[in-house]
Amino acid sequence: MQAITVPESGGPDALTLTEVPDRVAGPGELLLTVAAAGVNRADINQREGHYPSPPGAPPWPGLEVSGTIAAVGAGVEGWSVGDTACALLPAGGYATAVTVRASHALPIPAGVDLIDAAALPETMATVWSNLVMLAGLRAGETLLVHGGSSGIGTTAIQVAKALGATVAVTAGSPEKLEACRTLGADILIDYRTQDYVERMLAETDGRGADVVLDPVGGAYLARNIDALAPHGRIVLIANLSGEDGSVSVRRLMGKWGTIHGTTLRARTDEEKDEIIRELRAHAWPLVESGAIRPVIDSRHAFSDAARAHGRMESSLHVGKILLLP
Structure with missing residues (x-):
């Protein structure tokens, strides 16, 4: 699989498309083939060396993705291979595949494009x-x-x-x-x-x-x-x-x-579980009704990740910036 890594901290050009070991879904996890990853300010801080991934998470950026479930770990209920989902991650979303705690995944809301759904979880x-x-x-x-x-x-x-x-x-x-x-x-x-x-x-x-x-x-x-x-x-x-x-x-x-x-990334898994439950019960119906929709500024290929980060740093964007494998 490929990931956008940061071999050395620095500017947008520090982002490097690299071959990395494949991810495997462990107990309680899902393996997603990534359709898109959202770009967040925290990713820029991580690229600059100020905000490293938490222990156990991949060392590259990416806090939210959308994609298709490729494998379901032991003990996971309610999800099947082939389902589409979007997910909140501690790091590692800039990759062609991710593993995610199943309780941090959400179904794609009705009426939302699979790629655009990557703009939803973190935000x-x-x-x-x-x-x-x-x-x-x-x-x-x-x-x-x-x-x-x-x-x-x-x-x-x-x-x-x-x-x-x-x-x-x-x-x-x-x-x-x-x-x-x-x-x-x-x-x-x-x-x-x-x-x-x-x-x-x-x-x-x-x-x-x-x-x-x-x-x-x-x-x-x-x-x-x-x-x-x-x-x-x-x-x-x-x-x-x-x-x-x-x-x-x-x-x-x-x-x-x-x-x-407050910060979101540093919250415990259990706190994030509660937030995801609240989103699914109360916010997702608002998205499906059209009252809330993802606002997409631009979409960039993984190979153009430096331009995506430059776009965010320029502060010219309106809405979310997405990266596509």
Whole structure:
């Protein structure tokens, strides 16, 4: 089998298509022939040497795939050879075949293309676990999403609208904001030309956002508190700024606010089991109804993986970037 490995950390050109030993499904696992793999920011961090695979996982990137089941490990029920699935992985998705814990696999939702389904597992698990399971976003509330045109952002907009929330987004161009609007975003904020705190307060009669989904971190943390509604919840899912943030504890207390910091990859298998069960029971019906759909920016061959990573690093993409064997 082939995999996109990283022999030496570095830029996009460090990605190398390599022959690696075949994977074998162990007890409780599925072997998938990969149709497509999703590209995530974590993959870039791994390529640069900052985010190695967890113990026991393949040493190359890839957190989500779609494909066809080629083998079923001992003790697995509910799956058969030939079934199609998408799956959440700790690493190793950039390959022509993967093994995955069966409880971390999901059926391809009706109406979703097999290749496009690779855009769902990591993104949906991140958004659903943070907005719904952790922050408790509900109908009538207002969500602020930073980076609304990203894979996470485009998913978060749709999930929040399906829940009956009002959605505000920040993005860096009119084109990106228009893409967010077509997905249902109600408040469009160009962070390059507008102050998002001022806009949020103006658009909500001074109340602010009930939930803030923030992948930026750094200086955004203090400003998120300024944009927060009473009893609001800030969820930090990444720190793309690379900077530590500081907060006014008094300001946070005055809002009765909470700050959650989370990652998905480091969660235990059992925690991920629960998230996948929640997705299958509550989110997948929304995907099958068309209320939520994967937004695909571009598709790239494995041999063109460097270009795919370059596309993500440019921040010009809208939605998910996929790699195809």
